[in-house]
Amino acid sequence: MIEYYHTLLETLRLDPVLSRWAEQLPEQIRRGLDTRRYGDLPDWLNALDQLPDIHADSIELNNEVRIETDDALDADTLQQLRSALEALIPWRKGPYHLHGIHLDTEWRSDWKWDRVSPHLADLTHRRVLDVGCGNGYHCWRMLGAGASRVIGIDPSPRFVVQFLAIKRLLGGNPPVDVVPVGIEALPPKLEAFDTVFSMGVLYHRRSPMDHLRELKEALRPGGQVVLETLVIEGGLGEVLVPEGRYAKMNNVWFLPSGPSLLSWLRKAGFRSPRMVDFCPTTTEEQRATDWMRFHSLPEFLDPDDPNRTAEGHPAPIRAVFIAET
Numbered sequence: 001m002i003e004y005y006h007t008l009l010e011t012l013r014l015d016p017v018l019s020r021w022a023e024q025l026p027e028q029i030r031r032g033l034d035t036r037r038y039g040d041l042p043d044w045l046n047a048l049d050q051l052p053d054i055h056a057d058s059i060e061l062n063n064e065v066r067i068e069t070d071d072a073l074d075a076d077t078l079q080q081l082r083s084a085l086e087a088l089i090p091w092r093k094g095p096y097h098l099h100g101i102h103l104d105t106e107w108r109s110d111w112k113w114d115r116v117s118p119h120l121a122d123l124t125h126r127r128v129l130d131v132g133c134g135n136g137y138h139c140w141r142m143l144g145a146g147a148s149r150v151i152g153i154d155p156s157p158r159f160v161v162q163f164l165a166i167k168r169l170l171g172g173n174p175p176v177d178v179v180p181v182g183i184e185a186l187p188p189k190l191e192a193f194d195t196v197f198s199m200g201v202l203y204h205r206r207s208p209m210d211h212l213r214e215l216k217e218a219l220r221p222g223g224q225v226v227l228e229t230l231v232i233e234g235g236l237g238e239v240l241v242p243e244g245r246y247a248k249m250n251n252v253w254f255l256p257s258g259p260s261l262l263s264w265l266r267k268a269g270f271r272s273p274r275m276v277d278f279c280p281t282t283t284e285e286q287r288a289t290d291w292m293r294f295h296s297l298p299e300f301l302d303p304d305d306p307n308r309t310a311e312g313h314p315a316p317i318r319a320v321f322i323a324e325t
Contacts, residue, residue: 001029001030001033001045002026002029002030004164005025005026005029005177005179007173008151008177008179009022009025009026011149011175012025015192017190017191017192017220018190018192020187020190021186021187021190021192024185024187025179025181025185028179028180028181028185029179029180029181032155032157032160032179032180032181033157033160033180038157040158041157041161043087044087044088044157044158044161045161046087047084047085047087047088047161047165048084048161048164048165048168050080050083050084050087051080051081051084051165051168051169052077052080052081052084054069054073054077054081054099054169055069055171056068056069056169056170056171057069057070058070059170060144061140061141061143061144062141062144062145063144064095064097064110065094065095065096065097065137065140065141065144065166066096066097066098067096067097067098067099067166067169067170068097068099068100069099072100073099073100078099078100078101081098081099081101082101084165085098085101085103085165085291086291088158088161088162088165089291089292089293090106090291090292090293090294091103091105091106091135091162091291091292092105092106092107092134092135092159092292093105093106093107093109093134093135093136093137093138094107094109094110094135094137094291095108095109095110096137096166098166098169099169103291104289104290104291105137105289105291105292106286106287106288106289106291106292106296107285107286108284108285108286109137109138110141111285112138112199112228112285112318113138113141115277115279115320116199116226116228116277116320117141117145119226119276119277119320119322120145120195120224120226120322121194121195121224122146123142123145123146123147123195124145124146124147124148125146125147125148126146126147126148126194126195127147127148127149127151127192127193127194127195128142128147128149128150128151128193128194128195128196128197129150129151129152129153129192129193129195129196129197129218130142130150130151130152130153130196130197130199131153131183131196131197131198131199131201131215132153132154132182132183132198132199132200132201132204133152133153133154133159133178133197134154134156134159135154135159135160135162135163135166135178136152136154136159136162136163136166136176136178138152138197138199139152139163139176139178140166140176142176142197143174143175143176147195148175149175149176150175150176150177151176151177151178151179151193152176152177152178152179153178153179153180153181153182153183153185153186154178154180154182155180155181155182156180157180159178160178160179160180163178164178183211183214183215183218184214186214186217186218188217189217190217190218191217191218191219191220191221192218192220193218193219193220193223194219194220194223194224195219195223195224195225195226196215196218196219196223196224196225196226197225197226197228198211198215198225198226198227198228198229199226199227199228199229200228200229200318201229202227202229202230202254203229203230203246203252203253203254203255204251204252204253205253205254206253208253208254208256208264209264209267209268212264212265212268212270213268215227216268216269216270216325219325220325221325222324222325223324223325224322224323224324224325225265225270225321225322225323225324225325226320226321226322227261227265227320227321227322227323228318228319228320228321229261229318229319229321230252230255230316230317230318231255231256231257231258231261231278231317231318231319232255232256232257232314232317233257233314233317234257234258234259234260235257235259236257236259236260236263237257237259237260237263238256238257238259238260239254239255239256239257239260240254240255240256240313240314241253241254241255242255242311242313244311245310245311246309246311246313247297247300247301247309247310247311247313247315247316248295248299248300248309248310248311249300258275258278258319261275261319261321262274262275262321265321265323269325270323270324270325271323271324271325272323272324273321273322273323274321274322274323275319275320275321276320276321276322277319277320278317278319279317279318279319280315280316280317280318281297281315281316281317281318282297283296283297283298283301283306285297297316301315
């Protein structure tokens with residue numbers, strides 16, 4: 001699997017700041033994509049190998065992720081493509097439009113990007129880190145917005161293989177990579193990225209203050225953090241700490257109010273933190289599809305009161321926070 005990362009590793013080795021990570025990353029990749037640890041990984045890699053070789057005549061990454069050829073695919077090639085992509089189900093982040101196949105993912109991640117993107121510093125020529133990026137949907141949108149290099153990190157090997165499938169369909173060697181690690185794999189005080197995204201991660205961390213510190217240490221002086229997370233309505237100091245599950249998730253630790261999270265960002269050393277979006281999550285934005293066939297938000301809510309989760313907590317609200325170092 002290390003062969004998928006030769007260009008990235010060489011780029012990092014030549015960079016005076018990122019070279020520290022380049023020394024550690026090959027072994028981190030080997031551990032993250034070890035078939036002895038992940039029994040289904042050989043099947044996912046086989047699906048990657050089964051992708052047909054299709055030349056991409058048209059690629060759109062700015063307004064959506066769309067890959068097309070000038071001529072329609074014949075039925076056999078289209079079925080081969082569909083079968084390979086279906087072998088990687090569930091697809092959670094998207095959607096993707098791939099040679100006539102509408103890959104309708106669980107999340108309308110394009111809606112999230114539309115809420116986030118108006119508030120970003122211009123990504124042109126910026127080096128970007130996307131923490132907990134899933135299959136890399138937003139990484140492609142960041143490249144479409146002008147980023148010079150995007151590195152996504154996510155410890156799920158299925159998501160990494162999904163990303164590699166999309167990258168193979170794009171062709172060439174675009175400066176985007178997803179590596180199978182968490183943020184704790186980055187060297188401390190790296191200070192290497194112009195923009196760091198953490199979207200849908202904070203509430204999964206046992207220590208939110210440690211996560212904010214890790215984000216800050218990954219940023220160069222003057223860089224920008226983009227933090228999207230679950231929140232609750234309330235004032236300064238209010239935080240929901242679910243004793244059991246939240247929306248049937250057992251790894252949700254802290255859901256702060258907007259003012260509370262702004263305070264945490266200031267305490268972590270960020271400058272000028274602001275909340276730029278506050279949006280309840282709807283069953284149109286997160287739901288089961290043909291490409292994600294398991295339970296989703298409609299099953300996670302109280303059937304008699306959609307303003308409550310199945311456990312009786314306030315239903316999901318997501319907010320976007322921007323700050324600088």
